[in-house]
Amino acid sequence: MEAQARCPVTDWATDFDHTDEEYAARAPEIWAQLRQECPVAHSPRFGGTWLPTRHADVSAIAHDTEHFSSRGVIVSVFEPSEPAPVGYAPPITSDPPFHEVARRLLLPAFSPKAIRPLEEPTRRFCGELLDDLLDGTGDGDVVDAATGYAQHIPVRVIAHMLGVPTSDGDRFRIFIHRILETAGQNDPVAPEDTLTWYLAEKIAERREQPADDLISFLLDAEIDGQPLSDDHVLGTVALLLLAGIDTTWSAIGATLWHLAQHPEHRRRLRDEPELLPIAIEEFLRAYAPVTMARKVAKDVELGGVTMREGDWVLLPFPAANRDPEVFERADEVVLDRERNRHAAFGLGIHRCLGSNLARMELTVAVREWLERIPEFELADPDAVRWSTGQVRGPRTLPVRLGRSS
Numbered sequence: 001m002e003a004q005a006r007c008p009v010t011d012w013a014t015d016f017d018h019t020d021e022e023y024a025a026r027a028p029e030i031w032a033q034l035r036q037e038c039p040v041a042h043s044p045r046f047g048g049t050w051l052p053t054r055h056a057d058v059s060a061i062a063h064d065t066e067h068f069s070s071r072g073v074i075v076s077v078f079e080p081s082e083p084a085p086v087g088y089a090p091p092i093t094s095d096p097p098f099h100e101v102a103r104r105l106l107l108p109a110f111s112p113k114a115i116r117p118l119e120e121p122t123r124r125f126c127g128e129l130l131d132d133l134l135d136g137t138g139d140g141d142v143v144d145a146a147t148g149y150a151q152h153i154p155v156r157v158i159a160h161m162l163g164v165p166t167s168d169g170d171r172f173r174i175f176i177h178r179i180l181e182t183a184g185q186n187d188p189v190a191p192e193d194t195l196t197w198y199l200a201e202k203i204a205e206r207r208e209q210p211a212d213d214l215i216s217f218l219l220d221a222e223i224d225g226q227p228l229s230d231d232h233v234l235g236t237v238a239l240l241l242l243a244g245i246d247t248t249w250s251a252i253g254a255t256l257w258h259l260a261q262h263p264e265h266r267r268r269l270r271d272e273p274e275l276l277p278i279a280i281e282e283f284l285r286a287y288a289p290v291t292m293a294r295k296v297a298k299d300v301e302l303g304g305v306t307m308r309e310g311d312w313v314l315l316p317f318p319a320a321n322r323d324p325e326v327f328e329r330a331d332e333v334v335l336d337r338e339r340n341r342h343a344a345f346g347l348g349i350h351r352c353l354g355s356n357l358a359r360m361e362l363t364v365a366v367r368e369w370l371e372r373i374p375e376f377e378l379a380d381p382d383a384v385r386w387s388t389g390q391v392r393g394p395r396t397l398p399v400r401l402g403r404s405s
Contacts, residue, residue, distance in 0.1 A: 009022065009023070012030050012033065012034060012041065013034060013037060013038035013041045014038075014041070014042065014043065015043050015044070015045070016030075016041055016043045016045075016049075016051055017043065017045055018049075018051070018075070018291065018314060018388070018389065018390065019388045019389050020388065021386075021388055023388070024386040024387060024388045024389075024392060025386050027318065027319075027386075027392060028318075028322060028331065031053045031316065031318070031319035031322060032322070032331070034051070034053045035053045035054060035319070035323065039052065039053055039054045039057065039303055039304075040052045040053075040054075040057060040302065040303035040304065040305045041053070042305070046075050046076065046077055046312055047077075047310070047311075047312065048308070048310075048311045048312065049075055049311065049312040049313070049314060050305070050307055050311060050312065050313045050314065051314045051316065052302070052303055052313070052314075052315075052316070052319075053316060053319040053320075053323075054303070054320070054323055054325070055320040055321075055323035055325065055326045055343070056323075056325070057302060057303045058315050058316065058317065058319070058320040058343070058347065059320065059343070059347050059348075060302060061294060061302065061313060061315060062292075062315055062346065062347035062348035062350070063347065063348040063349075064300075065095055065096055065348075065349065066297070066298075067296065067297055067298055067300040067307075068294035068295070068296060068297060068300075068313060069095055069294060069295045069296075069297040070087060070092065070093055070094060070095055070099070070294060070350060071083060071085075071087045071088075071093055071095065071295055072093070072293060072294065072295040072312065073089075073092055073093055073292050073293050073294070074179065074180065074293060074390060075293045075312045075314060075390065080093070080295065082231075082235075085097065085098040085099065086098050086102075086232070087235070088231075088235050089235040089236065089238055089239040090102040090232055090235055090236055090239075091103040091105075091106070091236075091350075091353075092239050092243065092350060093235070093239075096349070099349060099350075100349075101223055102223075102232075102236075103349075103353060105221055105223065106236070106353055107353060109161075109214060109217060110353050110354050110356055110357055111356065112356050115356045115357050115360055118157060118160070118161070118357070118360065119360055119364060121157070121160060122153065122156075122157055122360065122361055122364045122365075123364050123368060125152070125153055125156040125157065126149075126153060126364060126365055126368040126369070127368060129148070129149050129152050129153065130149065130368065130369070130372045130373075132148070133148045133149055134372065134373075134401075137401060138401070138402070139401055139402030140400060140401065140402060141400070141401050141402075142379040142398050142399065142400050142401070143398070143399060143401065144396060144397055144398050144399075145253065145256045145257075145260075145369075145376075145394075145397040145398075145399045146249075146253045146256075146393075146394045146395055146396055146397035147395075147396060147397075149252075149256075149365075149369070150249045150250075150252035150253040150256065150365065150393075150394075150397070151169075151173065151249045151253070152169060152249075153248070153249065153252060153361055153365050154244060154245045154246075154247075154248035154249050154252075154361055155169040155172055155173075155245055155249075156169075157244075157248075157357070157361060158240065158241055158244040158245050159172075161213065161214050161240075161244075162202075162213055162214050162215055162237065162240065162241065163202075163206070163211050163212075163213030163214070163215055163216070164202050164215075168198075171198065172241065172245055175194075175195040175198070175241075175242070176242060176245060176246045176391075178195075179195065179242060180242065180246055180387075180389045180390055180391050195238055195241075195242075196234065196238070199234050199237050199238055199241070200234060202215060202237075203215060203219070203230075203233060203234060203237065206219055207219060214237070214240060215233075215237055218232075218233045218236055218237065219233060240354075243352070243354065244354055244357065244358075246289075246387075246391045246393075247289050247290050247352075247358065247391055248357075248358050248361050248362065249393065250289035250387065250391050250392060250393020250394075251283070251284060251287065251288075251289050251344075251358065251362050251393065252361070252362055252365045252366070252393075253393045253394040253395075253397055254283070254287035254289065254392075254393050254394060255280075255283040255287065255362065255366055256366070256369065256394075256397060256399070257287075257378070257384065257394050257397055258283065258286070258287065258333060259366075259370075259376075260376055260377050260378045260397075260399050261377070261378060262333070263375070263377075265279075265333070265335055266370065266374065266375070268335060269335070269366075269370060270370060270374055273367075275335060275336060276363060276366065276367060277363065278335070278336055278337070278340075279335045279336075280359060280362055280363050280366070281337070281340050281342065282333055282334060282335055282336075282337045282340060283333070283362070283366075284342055284344035284345075284359075284362070285321045285327070285337070285340055285342035285344060286321065286322070286332075286333045287318070287393075288317050288318040288321050288342065288343065288344035289318070289344075289391050289392050289393050290317055290318070290344070290346070290352075290390065290391055291314055291315060291316045291317060291318065291390040291391070291392070292314075292315040292317070292346060292350070292390070293312055293313060293314050293315060293390065294312075294313045294315060295310065295311070295312060295313075296308060296309050296310060296311040296312075296313060297309065314390070315346075317343040317344060317346060317347070318344075318392065320343045320347075321342050321343055321344065327340075327342075345358070373401060375401075375402050376399045376400060376401055376402070377399065377400050378397075378398070378399060378400070379398040379399055379400040380398055383396060383398050384396060384397055384398070
C-alpha cells in the first residue's frame with residue numbers, strides 16, 4: 001500500500017487528524033477549543049475516529065471494556081490483525097479476561113524492587129550522553145537536547161533490559177516513526193526492515209543462547225502450564241520496546257522544553273532538590289505524551305454522541321490532564337501541586353505497568369541535566385518540532401547553553 005496523500009484539516013471538530021503537524025504543535029490549544037465547542041469530536045479519517053477531550057469522557061471509555069475493545073490501540077488505516085481478547089501486543093491489546101493473566105506475568109519485572117537496580121546504569125548512561133553532548137562546547141553554543149540526549153536514554157535502558165544492542169537505536173527510531181507517527185500512511189518496506197523481522201531474529205538468538213534479560217524471561221514464562229506462543233512473545237517484546245522508548249524520551253524532552261523557557265523553575269529545582277519528585281509528577285501531568293486508542297466493540301452513546309461498532313476512539317490522556325473541571329490552573333505548570341491524580345500513565349485496566357521505570361528515567365535524566373547544564377534557553381522556538389501521532393514530544397529541541405531566559 002502506497003503512502004496516502006493527506007488532505008489539510010478543514011475543521012478540528014469535524015475533520016481532525018492527530019497525525020497532522022499543526023495538531024502536534026498546537027495540541028493543548030486544540031483540546032481547549034474542542035472541550036468548549038465540541039467535547040467529543042468526530043473525523044471521517046481512518047474509517048471514522050472519535051476524539052473526546054473531557055476527563056470524564058476519557059475516563060469512562062478507559063474503564064468500559066464492554067463497549068470499547070483494546071484490540072486496536074494505535075489508530076491506523078489498517079484494521080487490527082489479531083482478534084480480542086489476546087490482540088497483537090499483549091497485554092496492552094488484550095481484553096478481559098486474558099488481559100489480567102498477561103499483565104500479571106509482567107508485573108514482577110516492573111516492580112519498584114526490579115527497577116531500583118536500573119537507576120545506577122541510567123545515571124551512567126545520562127552522564128555519558130552529556131559528556132558527548134557537551135564535548136567542545138561553551139556558553140552560547142547550541143545543542144539538540146532531544147536528538148543528543150532525551151532520545152537516547154530510554155533506548156539504552158530498554159535495550160539493556162531486553163538484551164539487544166544499544167547500537168540499534170537508530171533502527172528503533174525508524175520503527176517508532178513508522179508505527180506510532182504515521183498511522184500506517186507510509187510506503188511499504190522490505191520484510192527484513194520491519195520491527196517484526198528484527199525482533200524475530202533477536203528472539204531466535206535467545207532461544208539458542210538464553211540470558212538474564214526480558215526476552216529470555218518471556219521465553220521461559222508459562223500461562224496455565226503452557227509456554228507463551230511465539231506471537232505472544234514477539235508482540236510483548238514489541239510493546240516493551242515501543243512503549244518503553246518513545247513515551248519516555250517524549251516526556252524527558254517536553255520537560256526540558258519547559259525548563260528552557262522557565263528560569264524560575266530551574267532555579268527552584270536547583271535550590272530545592274527535594275521538590276524534584278513532586279515536580280516530575282506535574283511535568284507528567286502537563287506534558288503527558290501518550291494518547292491511546294480503542295475500537296468500539298458495540299454501539300454506545302457517550303457524551304451526547306452515538307459511537308458505532310468498528311469506529312476508532314482516541315483516548316487523549318494529555319487532554320484529560322488539562323481539563324479545568326478536574327485540575328485548578330490546568331494549563332499552568334505548578335511545581336509543587338499537591339493534589340495531582342493525573343492520567344499520564346493511563347486510566348482503567350491498562351494503566352501503564354512501566355510507570356515505575358518511566359518515573360525513574362525521567363527523574364534521573366532531569367536531575368543529571370540540571371546538575372551539568374543549570375542554565376539554558378531555547379535557541380529558536382520555531383525550530384522545535386513535535387512528533388505527530390499518538391505520542392507527543394519534541395523530536396528536535398535546539399537549546400543554547402549557559403544563558404538565562
